[in-house]
Amino acid sequence: MSEIIELARRARVASYALAEASRATKDAALHAMAAALRENTDTIVAANAKDVAAARDAGTPESTVDRLALNPARVDAMAAGLEQLAGLTDPVGEVVRGYTLPNGLELRQVRVPFGVVGIIYEARPNVTADAAGICLKSGNAVLLRGSSSAAASNEAIVAVLRGAAEATGLPADVVQGVPTDRAAVKELMQARGLVDVLIPRGGAGLIQTVVSESTVPVIETGVGNCHVYVDADADLELALKILLNAKTQRPSVCNATESLLVHASVADEFLAAALPALAEAGVTVHGDPAVVAAGKDVVAAGKDVVAATEEDFGTEYNSLDLSAAVVESLEAAVQHIRRYGSGHTDAIITRSQAAARRFTTAVDSAAVVVNASTRFTDGGEFGFGAEIGISTQKLHARGPMGLPEMTSTKYVVTGEGQIRT
């Protein structure tokens, strides 16, 4: 038996105990894990230092090294995250619906854990504690497959979490690390029946690989080519404030805006204000001919609008770049978003009730926003208290995934001898 199959079987056995654990037990484990992380800060930071040194030796960009690096404050933040999870409602056992059937059978649909969840992620070691905590609270045993560049950090963190789980009376195998070689991840993606769900967290390439190679059901997360559409009836000052926030407040994340659409009737006025403000904020605009023309006279030398290619409109930049086009109508904006969007978050800025209603109905994205920044599509902002990722697929969960999204349901049917006739 391969190592992955063996890990998955152990996860399955552990999942039976975890599924029946009370909220009190799970919360005690989360608190024990948090305390253990803090106690072992030196060990974790020392292990991480090896990963960081290896990354620097390999010429890794400093921004990636920063995501990889841990210090006592970051370990403390991981611990605090686990404690926060302990304070959230347990999704397991929630009765989603229930009634008595005409024949007297009592029907209840009840939330239950998936069982075994696999998380495949990139070089952020804080995801290790975060994902382990969310899976534990939702009653799922977890197989954590992090990046090889964070292997020493993840190994140290997983060892600490396992010890704390065991000390609370849960099986250590509720949390397991998975070897980082390619063969192991391939096997993990083929472990249908042993692993209930795989969740990839990371860039588009990682997600695409998992989606296309996995026979285990996958929840696709996180690719965001988000749009702001400035309607004919928009408050243009409000539109600019929102656009700047959506593009520049944190450009590297999936809910940052990547594309601006402006209704032709307000394009001249809006672009005359927006293009200099975007240039000032360091944003490179990739515009269609109308936007390029509008930029000619309004931005300072060296900050010209660049001509957009077809590819630009389908690109998630994750940087201070923005594609931009003028559209003839709200319908044209909808068509553009259907063609180029990724179904993450799209916003309309308008004072028109009819336009808002039409946009929110016609745009089929995980989140459609009226008169606010796209940056709000987030489990924390939505009030979920925790988030394992943002689903951009339509099956099971769509948008920010909190604890309830980490569960399945079962029907419990109670009778007194009913038979079918």
Place this chain on the structure above:
Amino acid sequence: MSEIIELARRARVASYALAEASRATKDAALHAMAAALRENTDTIVAANAKDVAAARDAGTPESTVDRLALNPARVDAMAAGLEQLAGLTDPVGEVVRGYTLPNGLELRQVRVPFGVVGIIYEARPNVTADAAGICLKSGNAVLLRGSSSAAASNEAIVAVLRGAAEATGLPADVVQGVPTDRAAVKELMQARGLVDVLIPRGGAGLIQTVVSESTVPVIETGVGNCHVYVDADADLELALKILLNAKTQRPSVCNATESLLVHASVADEFLAAALPALAEAGVTVHGDPAVVAAGKDVVAAGKDVVAATEEDFGTEYNSLDLSAAVVESLEAAVQHIRRYGSGHTDAIITRSQAAARRFTTAVDSAAVVVNASTRFTDGGEFGFGAEIGISTQKLHARGPMGLPEMTSTKYVVTGEGQIRT
């Protein structure tokens, strides 16, 4: 562009109109479809006669021919099914949750259609109308890929349904048939992004193929190796009544019981009554050594209990066969179900509250039943009014799938200029 890609693109376009159609429009289309089926009964039955003749020529078993055959009464039943759908609540637009965030953003999670659904099914032409109706009511454009053996019937039915949809003002392409060749189904399974969900309906082989070859998200349906466990504290008369119903009332369906487990402390008494009754009902029991021994003296000559193989316990017979074993404890019954069950429906017969609670907690199946027949796991019986299949997977939907299970959700976020700080 291949034919399937072209069909899927047309379905996508049609899905935009259908997603915005009011309940009134959709219900009018369902009534028009029902009326058109009735008006075209002769055409449909004549087309079906060709399929039936071809099936008989090919030496198809008569039970399969019966599932394939249509007559005026069966066409009328298809029409009545569509009319019944018109009477059900529209799932689209339901607000699943909603509240106002601390910053004043109004958050609503709203049910929306998937978009384009593919159904892959076997030689029952009534599924064509049934699946088309459920998809239409839930706002989804459908690609119907039936069996080649029902091609003439399906073509006739699809033509009638498309005509009726168009007459109501919906695009005809909300319902489309898919060619039945293997190349076409392969392309359908690879049309990720164009098709949102695939639902296979049929035998284990079909479902396995779709699950393993599809990159489109799949909802797995219908394989049922269902158990009845007779507990130490069972009312044995009640247990026998339920067992006979669960096994024999309709043995060909997925919620029929395939395996009996009996607690050792009541095995002698229960089996002494159950084995003759099962034999009387025409059931062949495949027993473990204890059940074989119990059968020695109690059943009539020629109706002996057969020795079960390991394979028997994992088999969905769909016939008047039953595997049976004596277990030493409730825990052993749970272990047995975890090992051999398919996660469809499993029942305990007991007077003990503790045993019922332990069984319903520990057995992780779509439905767990206390003191009733396994045959109740069904959309109609559960009060859903319609059913597209019974999901045995954990992602998205589990158990009978009604109209809400044929939808996704989106978040609609309404503000007045909120930005993230």
